[in-house]
Amino acid sequence: MTEGSQGYSHNKEAVLKRVRRIEGQVRGIEGMVEADRYCIDVVTQVTAVQAALDKVALELLSDHAQHCVIGAEAGRQSERTDELMGAVRRLMRHG
Amino acid sequence: MTEGSQGYSHNKEAVLKRVRRIEGQVRGIEGMVEADRYCIDVVTQVTAVQAALDKVALELLSDHAQHCVIGAEAGRQSERTDELMGAVRRLMRHG
Amino acid sequence: MTEGSQGYSHNKEAVLKRVRRIEGQVRGIEGMVEADRYCIDVVTQVTAVQAALDKVALELLSDHAQHCVIGAEAGRQSERTDELMGAVRRLMRHG
Amino acid sequence: MTEGSQGYSHNKEAVLKRVRRIEGQVRGIEGMVEADRYCIDVVTQVTAVQAALDKVALELLSDHAQHCVIGAEAGRQSERTDELMGAVRRLMRHG
Numbered sequence: 600m601t602e603g604s605q606g607y608s609h610n611k612e613a614v615l616k617r618v619r620r621i622e623g624q625v626r627g628i629e630g631m632v633e634a635d636r637y638c639i640d641v642v643t644q645v646t647a648v649q650a651a652l653d654k655v656a657l658e659l660l661s662d663h664a665q666h667c668v669i670g671a672e673a674g675r676q677s678e679r680t681d682e683l684m685g686a687v688r689r690l691m692r693h694g
Numbered sequence: 695m696t697e698g699s700q701g702y703s704h705n706k707e708a709v710l711k712r713v714r715r716i717e718g719q720v721r722g723i724e725g726m727v728e729a730d731r732y733c734i735d736v737v738t739q740v741t742a743v744q745a746a747l748d749k750v751a752l753e754l755l756s757d758h759a760q761h762c763v764i765g766a767e768a769g770r771q772s773e774r775t776d777e778l779m780g781a782v783r784r785l786m787r788h789g
Numbered sequence: 790m791t792e793g794s795q796g797y798s799h800n801k802e803a804v805l806k807r808v809r810r811i812e813g814q815v816r817g818i819e820g821m822v823e824a825d826r827y828c829i830d831v832v833t834q835v836t837a838v839q840a841a842l843d844k845v846a847l848e849l850l851s852d853h854a855q856h857c858v859i860g861a862e863a864g865r866q867s868e869r870t871d872e873l874m875g876a877v878r879r880l881m882r883h884g
Numbered sequence: 885m886t887e888g889s890q891g892y893s894h895n896k897e898a899v900l901k902r903v904r905r906i907e908g909q910v911r912g913i914e915g916m917v918e919a920d921r922y923c924i925d926v927v928t929q930v931t932a933v934q935a936a937l938d939k940v941a942l943e944l945l946s947d948h949a950q951h952c953v954i955g956a957e958a959g960r961q962s963e964r965t966d967e968l969m970g971a972v973r974r975l976m977r978h979g
Contacts, residue, residue, distance in 0.1 A: 638758035645751045656740045661969045663733035684946045756874045779851045815907045828948035835941045846930045853923035
């Protein structure tokens with residue numbers, strides 16, 4: 600890994616595009632609430648954002664595992680694996 | 695329920711405030727990716743957004759249950775309950 | 790609601806059958822671990838049990854909502870709805 | 885990795901003990917349903933079992949990552965990482 604580069608660097612534009620789309624979806628939820636849209640429809644949109652965030656998180660973690668864990672010097676692989684699994688654990692419980 | 699009013703109507707400003715804060719958090723994630731921040735830190739922020747969205751969804755569903763399900767005329771309560779539990783099911787699996 | 794009867798009472802044999810099948814799946818996991826089966830295959834079985842438990846929980850909550858919340862005297866519906874949504878919240882975070 | 889050995893092998897008795905305790909918890913749920921216990925209390929127990937299964941799955945995956953992914957010959961690490969992240973994805977959605 601070169602300085603300033605991350606597991607997702609080769610993939611950065613695609614990740615940014617996804618996150619910007621999620622920002623748009625969240626703004627869409629604001630619009631729905633402002634327009635007094637039906638509760639269940641708002642929750643359905645929240646669920647769609649959650650699914651999109653799950654996808655981003657899994658991509659980031661996969662890239663991280665492939666590049667920053669496997670790619671680490673042997674002496675740091677174990678520590679990085681612990682860190683990765685910690686992120687998985689938090690993601691499963693949502694903090 | 696009056697025309698145009700929803701379960702969250704009495705609570706609308708608080709819901710909007712929460713959703714706007716989430717929009718800010720998502721923009722923060724974009725900034726982190728643009729700045730090549732460490733993968734695990736980005737995922738930690740994604741997890742924080744997920745937790746905030748869970749909270750919004752649960753509030754919307756609680757308000758909906760209290761106002762639109764219990765508050766419905768007797769003949770519609772059962773149908774609305776099915777709809778509510780469908781939303782819960784989708785939320786648990788994220789779509 | 791009569792004494793000793795619950796939201797799932799009309800459905801009790803079906804619920805019991807499901808839970809017994811889950812018990813069998815858990816015993817299957819024990820057998821896999823004892824036989825030194827591949828880690829990923831064991832986790833896949835754990836995931837299957839989780840999905841089966843989600844289904845049982847959602848059925849119990851739906852029955853509860855239909856019978857014990859909607860069916861409650863008006864003065865207790867709101868309190869029971871809070872209790873229901875508390876169970877949903879815990880289920881989403883797994884405790 | 886020697887023949888017949890898995891990532892959890894050094895930990896096998898602890899894993900088995902946990903899974904057996906989960907089996908006991910599931911039998912406890914059967915007992916609660918047979919005794920017509922309150923729906924919400926049954927769901928609370930289901931949630932406890934889910935949390936215990938999450939823990940087992942995360943331990944299995946951590947052991948797998950530490951031993952079977954990092955420990956694999958270089959040519960197989962990437963493929964095993966994909967497989968690991970696939971298991972994480974399924975676990976997050978419960979199948």
